[in-house]
Amino acid sequence: MLVSDISEFDLIDKLSCVLGLENERRERDLRASGFDVFVGIGDDGAVWEDISGVKVLTTDTLVEGVHFTLNHSDWHDLGWKTLAVNLSDLAAMGAIPLCSVVTLGLTADIPVNGLLDMYKGMAEISNQYGGAVIGGDIVKSGVFFVTVAMYGRALKRHKILTRGSAKPGDKIGVTGHIGCSSAGFHSLTEISEVNYTDDIQHLRTAHFRPKPRINEGMLLVRHGVRTGMDISDGLIGDLMKLCQSSGVGAVVRSMDVPADQYLKRSYPKKWLDFALSGGEDYELLFTARPDIVQKLAGENDIDFSIIGDITSGISKVRVIDECGRDIDISKSGWDHLASDKNSIK
Amino acid sequence: MLVSDISEFDLIDKLSCVLGLENERRERDLRASGFDVFVGIGDDGAVWEDISGVKVLTTDTLVEGVHFTLNHSDWHDLGWKTLAVNLSDLAAMGAIPLCSVVTLGLTADIPVNGLLDMYKGMAEISNQYGGAVIGGDIVKSGVFFVTVAMYGRALKRHKILTRGSAKPGDKIGVTGHIGCSSAGFHSLTEISEVNYTDDIQHLRTAHFRPKPRINEGMLLVRHGVRTGMDISDGLIGDLMKLCQSSGVGAVVRSMDVPADQYLKRSYPKKWLDFALSGGEDYELLFTARPDIVQKLAGENDIDFSIIGDITSGISKVRVIDECGRDIDISKSGWDHLASDKNSIK
Numbered sequence: 001m002l003v004s005d006i007s008e009f010d011l012i013d014k015l016s017c018v019l020g021l022e023n024e025r026r027e028r029d030l031r032a033s034g035f036d037v038f039v040g041i042g043d044d045g046a047v048w049e050d051i052s053g054v055k056v057l058t059t060d061t062l063v064e065g066v067h068f069t070l071n072h073s074d075w076h077d078l079g080w081k082t083l084a085v086n087l088s089d090l091a092a093m094g095a096i097p098l099c100s101v102v103t104l105g106l107t108a109d110i111p112v113n114g115l116l117d118m119y120k121g122m123a124e125i126s127n128q129y130g131g132a133v134i135g136g137d138i139v140k141s142g143v144f145f146v147t148v149a150m151y152g153r154a155l156k157r158h159k160i161l162t163r164g165s166a167k168p169g170d171k172i173g174v175t176g177h178i179g180c181s182s183a184g185f186h187s188l189t190e191i192s193e194v195n196y197t198d199d200i201q202h203l204r205t206a207h208f209r210p211k212p213r214i215n216e217g218m219l220l221v222r223h224g225v226r227t228g229m230d231i232s233d234g235l236i237g238d239l240m241k242l243c244q245s246s247g248v249g250a251v252v253r254s255m256d257v258p259a260d261q262y263l264k265r266s267y268p269k270k271w272l273d274f275a276l277s278g279g280e281d282y283e284l285l286f287t288a289r290p291d292i293v294q295k296l297a298g299e300n301d302i303d304f305s306i307i308g309d310i311t312s313g314i315s316k317v318r319v320i321d322e323c324g325r326d327i328d329i330s331k332s333g334w335d336h337l338a339s340d341k342n343s344i345k
Numbered sequence: 346m347l348v349s350d351i352s353e354f355d356l357i358d359k360l361s362c363v364l365g366l367e368n369e370r371r372e373r374d375l376r377a378s379g380f381d382v383f384v385g386i387g388d389d390g391a392v393w394e395d396i397s398g399v400k401v402l403t404t405d406t407l408v409e410g411v412h413f414t415l416n417h418s419d420w421h422d423l424g425w426k427t428l429a430v431n432l433s434d435l436a437a438m439g440a441i442p443l444c445s446v447v448t449l450g451l452t453a454d455i456p457v458n459g460l461l462d463m464y465k466g467m468a469e470i471s472n473q474y475g476g477a478v479i480g481g482d483i484v485k486s487g488v489f490f491v492t493v494a495m496y497g498r499a500l501k502r503h504k505i506l507t508r509g510s511a512k513p514g515d516k517i518g519v520t521g522h523i524g525c526s527s528a529g530f531h532s533l534t535e536i537s538e539v540n541y542t543d544d545i546q547h548l549r550t551a552h553f554r555p556k557p558r559i560n561e562g563m564l565l566v567r568h569g570v571r572t573g574m575d576i577s578d579g580l581i582g583d584l585m586k587l588c589q590s591s592g593v594g595a596v597v598r599s600m601d602v603p604a605d606q607y608l609k610r611s612y613p614k615k616w617l618d619f620a621l622s623g624g625e626d627y628e629l630l631f632t633a634r635p636d637i638v639q640k641l642a643g644e645n646d647i648d649f650s651i652i653g654d655i656t657s658g659i660s661k662v663r664v665i666d667e668c669g670r671d672i673d674i675s676k677s678g679w680d681h682l683a684s685d686k687n688s689i690k
Binding site for chain 2 (some may be wrong): 004041044046050051052061065076100108109111113115119120127132134138140142147235302323
């Protein structure tokens, strides 16, 4: 069996099973020395507690030809985005970024000035959101890639967001607006569909310079939310992962999915596809009890929408239209989009 | 200018200059909150101090076609080696490994069972040396690569090994024996040169399953050694980096370079080339005052050789033969070997 024959979820499950069996002794040793790992493989980041508090380590990569092309990307923006996707992983745990190390996999034809601009982009975003680059490694590679590992801290042991704690009856929330990023990416190759220049600019900015929701993640945790992840692979795909980790199902009301005027104006027929399955939004997807959601509604510093409910059906995610009819997400455009972008094919 | 026109050292210098200028405010903020980075870009790992002590974060990558080929590597050994090179980075700081996250850049044709064996290899080495894998990320890539970021702790703020503190008058030391790894790699393609099967096995084991010198790094630090790095790019190449970081020169006596009987027997004419410039030894290269070296000589748990002296000539590394004559390392075979393997071409 090749990795192209298996889902990412199943592969991660098999790999963590190997480590779980083999690492037991080592983990016991670590715990005995006061180092307690309590969120391991399968979440947005790994989390442990030591005498100084709760720490988070996460890693994310952008590969040329898969996550970006040098034809379309500005180097400065590429630097911004490589850190943004890692900052978003920390936001998805409700954690605070501290520092990071960067691995550059370089082909011979990469321009030095491009890399310098990329590092300026990294410095710009870490000045705003944290996670300053303090080290790294350079290797020769057949494909250009940038991997970042980012280290941060959480407020307390039980004050983090994980994927595995959603419960039937929880409301499903999403911060900000979604769909703009993938529409912006789409507009790069299909420009004739879109008429408004300012709108295109807005969509592309969402794609190239996503804003990590660090403050939003911390506010969610402070208000009692405990289940969350960031939307990198598309709302439906990521909600499925969350449901699989939690052993629950979900119903999403398509009319409550937050899309902004720029997206709706630019793609009046396709905006919902982008919002449901486009991906690379880096907004936070969370679930919480109704009373916690009510408290959150009184918080001025977080912009969010409630888009549906967690149900007891295991791993079954439904999307319904304004008449309550099921939208078939298994055969629809967005499922293909998601699979095209995210499976290891 | 492309990255193929510049040395790795110069590229790192330029990149860290960008970050240094741009990150100043953020670093001040971090320090104000008790998070003090005191070894940054350019060493084996990044080091900071917080209220719980001194912490180290390092990252290293193996890329298919650059650092290994699937024709020659056993998957289990590949898993061992991906963690070994990161454990070696921590050993090179005199630090203790705690945990790590793994990024898999996967092409579609990678077999799932291969990855499972690779993770068994990772679990085996982390059970012996630490650095248990607790998370990671999987991405699609045009080239198969494995990046590891490893987190560890050091004994105290000033009890670490760095590259920038060598002083004229220091002795130059190397742990264990060197050259076997690159000879083992060489033997894979030029088998007819070697006659002894057990010797080949020994050389290849050195290449595929290097032993990280975690205990040796800690013992060096405990005995007062403060300058060191691991030998990944070849003794001479790495000594040059150390001298460049410290603003000193070095003289190495070729007859004191430690090579074992297996290497000398297998390659009677070429053993010194492998030992001086082969690379991937993952032994520790260190410098220390003569009185510290004398104390170290009484320590049973560390096997090391003194191979030369640090001098005051800036960044000039000489190798002399048993008659005191200079060996020309600029034009010799080992320089080519090193450049072939390590430059970003």
